[in-house]
Amino acid sequence: MSERRLNEQVRIVGSGLLGASIGLGLRDHGVDVIVADVSPSAQQLAIDYGAGRAPAEGDNPGLIVVAVPPDVTARVVAAELAAYPNALVTDVASVKLGPLEQLRAMGADLSRYLGTHPMAGRERGGPIAARADLFLGRPWVLAGHDDITYKRAAAIEDMILDLGAVPIELTAETHDEAVALVSHAPQVVASLMAARLVDGPDAALGLTGQGLRDVTRIAASDPGLWVQILGANASPVAEVLRGLRDDLDAVITALDEPDAGGSRRTIAEAIAVGNTGVARIPGKHGQDRRFAQLVVMVDDRPGQLAKLLTEVGEVGVNLEDLRLEHSPGAQIGLAELAVLPEVEHKLVSELEARGWRIAAVSA
Amino acid sequence: MSERRLNEQVRIVGSGLLGASIGLGLRDHGVDVIVADVSPSAQQLAIDYGAGRAPAEGDNPGLIVVAVPPDVTARVVAAELAAYPNALVTDVASVKLGPLEQLRAMGADLSRYLGTHPMAGRERGGPIAARADLFLGRPWVLAGHDDITYKRAAAIEDMILDLGAVPIELTAETHDEAVALVSHAPQVVASLMAARLVDGPDAALGLTGQGLRDVTRIAASDPGLWVQILGANASPVAEVLRGLRDDLDAVITALDEPDAGGSRRTIAEAIAVGNTGVARIPGKHGQDRRFAQLVVMVDDRPGQLAKLLTEVGEVGVNLEDLRLEHSPGAQIGLAELAVLPEVEHKLVSELEARGWRIAAVSA
Structure with missing residues (x-):
């Protein structure tokens, strides 16, 4: 069975923004896309939107993409592995170690599972926001592990390339630590800074410049989704935040005694180290x-x-x-x-x- | 002496971005602008750039604008009040209570002083970055106090209007608390988040999306300037950061035991309160x-x-x-x-x- 054969019929479980966008994108490549959702109305909406067709007797998908919230990802992946014993299964949850460990604990067939995470989506909810080209040019992480062969995983990489994304292989641990640093901790920081504004006087809010707007933009994200993401990646996120909290304590201590010896240095170093950190973010291209x-x-x-x-x-x-x-x-x-x-x-x-x-x- | 008379000759002390921009803007309105700087080369650069002329015998400015770093603002204002006993003096430092209290402690003539703060500038250093229209449409705070009459302060408000900015009157305390919330604390938060990236693996940085870019953009700011600003507004900034630190501790505790009772709720509330806070930021216009x-x-x-x-x-x-x-x-x-x-x-x-x-x- 070649990779191309596997990709001829793809079953997508979950019809939110990611699932529906993958469906739209694969249909552009002539794939027979099946869309399944526990919610019949959500499933029908995605189908109406062109993301694929309803499941039918005799479906024999070569590849299954599980696009459900992080909390239920492992359970749904295990069910799909059991229901389709010839299919390769992937998921697109934004955490990767938890689902892998849960599947291993369940005794799931990991030789047919490889988790992935497209760095796209922006939580603009639902299939209505879906687009075939949502993934164009975006990094898409494959969370490699030792139970699946390179050859078998190739169909998943092909799907990622078909959708125009850039495949990046990381271990599940490395992925989770990476997104804790570049996505999950920044979300917490933005939300907590924005929380300070709740009781701020109108006169203060009226002085808001571009700096505060930028720092807090992602604070508008969906709490329901983020409680799942943060809960599923709790330990790496906590580690990043603990480092930040220690630095914050040092700055607060310095600000409490700004004229004490070393206080100015503590403050200047906090800003200077931030200079070094932000300079590491890759630019365009x-x-x-x-x-x-x-x-x-x-x-x-x-x-x-x-x-x-x-x-x-x-x-x-x-x-x-x-x-x-x-x-x-x-x-x-x-x-x-x-x-x-x-x-x-x-x-x-x-x-x-x-x-x-x-x-x-x-x- | 009418307000117009006061504005006929304006002396600007400090030839950085703000001082030079004010000079350029006032010259567009036909004002005789004098530029003074402790650094002769900085003063000459601003003059070459068109911000004004050098000080001369017989100068008799009606209005003096002190545009020097926060640490030395009160000292320079006091010296100008003493040197020009008929002039009205203002400053443009980004903190307002400290300079006012220092001037009061020095016994300076506060009936001729009113501090201000233009919400513009962006720390793109020096007179070379100066523009006559830097302040166009920006809020410009006047820090009112009881020792100067409304009538006497009018010349300063006229200058602000001439420069195209929007005058906003606040007390020095209210101003400092406001900028602690909307400018100074966000700077610390952005810098401390960016500091986490210093030791991040390249693979993680490669996954950076727009969210992290936004949260950390202002982390590129100048440490030398910010240590002065934060030091001069230490107490209000520390108060905002203490609230953030307490919330951060709660989130870290919840992440350490994500399945404990109440942990998910703590995390969800942190994100939800952030939603409420960011929604308070005024939009365009x-x-x-x-x-x-x-x-x-x-x-x-x-x-x-x-x-x-x-x-x-x-x-x-x-x-x-x-x-x-x-x-x-x-x-x-x-x-x-x-x-x-x-x-x-x-x-x-x-x-x-x-x-x-x-x-x-x-x-």
């Missing part, structure tokens, strides 16, 4: 490159931002990043453009020559 | 409005984003916010557009009709 930034003033009317970007394109400069800033109380937008340092000077001169007002340029 | 979001796929070539935005403009839709997302490893960009909910459906249909691929739409 996976590169660790710093860009030049310029802020251009844009009238807050339809077409003005497009006009700016058209002229940036005419100058022949590619934008590496772009953000709009809010200007409370003003009918003006600030467009922050990131470009390669070597084109910054040219872009500034050309834009100024065309009458754009440039509000700030990075050093 | 100071309104607390939620926008519809859609994510459009854009080829990573010059002109493509402009083409998208031109067509958004042709459809007649105004963008409320726009962000580009990084797609590690892919030559594709994801443009996240925020629009009024009532135009979302129309925009999606029109863009799809024009061949754009829409990767995700908010629920």
Whole structure:
């Protein structure tokens, strides 16, 4: 049985954003996609949306994708392994060690199971938000283990490539520690910072700038989903947070006695180490490159931002990043453009020559 | 002496980003601007840049703006009050209570002093980054106190209005508590989260998504400046951080025993309270409005984003916010557009009709 054969009929269990998006994407590749959900109405919604067809007598999927919440992932994977003894089974839960250990404890056939985790989705709920190209260009982790052969796992990697994602192999432990650091702990930090705002005076909230907006943006995430993710990856997340808590205690102690010996140094080091940490985040295209930034003033009317970007394109400069800033109380937008340092000077001169007002340029 | 007279000659002490930007902005209004800096080379750079002229015999400024680091603000303000007994003096330091109390302790003439704080600047260092329109549409706090009359302070409010900013009157205490909440504590939180990344494995950093990028963006700020700001506003910042630390301890305890009674509830409540907090941040134009979001796929070539935005403009839709997302490893960009909910459906249909691929739409 070749990998291609396995991928001819794929059964997806769970019809939320991830399950439905995988279904849409695989159907674009001519796959016979079966969508199953414990909720008949959710299943029908995903089918209506084009994610696949209902299960039928005689279904013989080569590959099964379990896309259910982390709490029930192992149980559903075990049931699918038992119900389809010839099928390869994967899941897309955002934690990987717990399900693997639970399956091992249940005595499940791990030679037919390989867990994965697409770094996409953004918790914009349900099949209605699903898109065939949700995974395009995103990392998609395969959590390798010793009970499945490389050859057998190939069908799962093929599926990931078909969906346009970038396969990355990590162990389940390494994956869980990685997402604790880059996803789960930041979620807790953003939520706890946002929680401080609940009792803040309106006058204070009115002074909010882009910094606080950025720090707290993901605090709008769904508590129901996150309690499962954090609970399922509790130990690695707690370890990251304990390190943060110890640093936080040191900063609080220093702030309580700001003029004591060593206090200023503690505070300065906290900010300086943060500089080092944030510089490690890879930039666009996976590169660790710093860009030049310029802020251009844009009238807050339809077409003005497009006009700016058209002229940036005419100058022949590619934008590496772009953000709009809010200007409370003003009918003006600030467009922050990131470009390669070597084109910054040219872009500034050309834009100024065309009458754009440039509000700030990075050093 | 009318307010206009006071504003005819303005002396700016300190030629960094804020001082030089104020100078440039006031010169646009025909003001005779004097730039003074303890560093002769910094002073000359700001003058070369057009921020004003050098001090001269017979200078008689009606208004003096002290734009020096927080640590030395009170000392410089006191010296200016003494040197120019007819002048009104303000400062632009990002903390307000400390300088006011220090001036009172020094016996300075507070009937001629009113501290202010423009919520702008972004710590892009030096006069080279200065712009006359840096303050356009930004809140600018006046820290009112009982020793200066309303009438006398009017010249400062006029200057703020001339620079295009939005004057907001708060007491020094209220200001410092407000910026502790919306600016200083978020800086510490971002820095401490970023500090966790210093020892993170490359594989983990490679999974970084937009969430971590946002949470840690301001962690790139200057330690030298922030140690002064945090030291000068230590008590209000420590109070915000203590609340966060207590919540963090509760979450860590819950994560240490995720299956214990109450643990899931503690975690869910932390995320849910964060939802409530982030929803309090005012949206664009100071309104607390939620926008519809859609994510459009854009080829990573010059002109493509402009083409998208031109067509958004042709459809007649105004963008409320726009962000580009990084797609590690892919030559594709994801443009996240925020629009009024009532135009979302129309925009999606029109863009799809024009061949754009829409990767995700908010629920």
